Amino acid sequence: MIGTKDDGSAAAPGRPRVVYIAGARNCGSTLLDAILGNAPGARSLGEVAGVFRYRSYLACACREPAADCAPCVAVLGAIDRVGAAAEFTKVSRLPLKERRAHWTLIGTRARRRYAEVADLVFDSVARTTGSRVLIDSSKNASRAAALAFDSRYDVRVVHVVRDGRGYLRSRRTRAAADGTRHIPVAAMSGWLTKNLLIGSVLGPRLGKRRYLICRYEDLISDPRSTLDRICAFAGLDATGLVEAATEQGVRRSHLYEPARRVDYRHVRLDPARLQSQRESRGRNLAFWLLGGFVSARWGYDRRQSYLPTAFVPVGDRPLGS
């Protein structure tokens, strides 16, 4: 029997834990999920909210079709046996949309039901794989609330926040690839709402023991202290994780999910990633006026001073430098 979540114990042996990665789209959650999933005793489940969208003909991260991958078959079989699939599909419609923001404030029957069914998934995976720490990178604030308040597991929420300019650039690139219209104001309000919901509504209710904020830029530019901090919070062993993530890179183990545009089966922390977020002075000003000033609460400034100045092209230096 798993203990109740509010008994105050930290990392008690015998009590599996869920590390939930929350954040806006394109925040780097998959990158962090892949890295943490490689810690000893941990297992990444990807976006648990969407687990039943996966089909056996899709490829596992090990490149085998899920139907031929023994660990996947074992985990899915265990989930199937507890009959969670149909119920989860019902309670988890539009799994990655933020349609139940009120869950961050109010306990409802649907919220409890979501946590119950998610617990069945966690039980199945913990039993089948023997993992002590399960990583769920569903991102969504309402699902984080459901698990944090109603799950039987000890749930810790890691909020990954990324500079809104990096986010907007990703959305712009995606819209261009899809041939859809990119509306900066709409994208910006989605990014702000989600981060404020997680950081300012949910975070204070969880307290320091169960909520940790981590900037994507710190993960990339200072992986050692950032991963040490996250692992200490999540009860994970960080030994060797930084070297693996920065040198040869890490692989996601057995996990299958619908095809994605970016191949996350093998990831490496590369400081050059940040350079793609650099914006011109004009765009920085527009970002700031559009609401970017709110991101000062997460340590960002208008000039993107987290970027190494050596890379600033002549003529685009911040004012006053």
Ligand SMILES: [Zn+2]
């Ligand atoms: Zn596999």
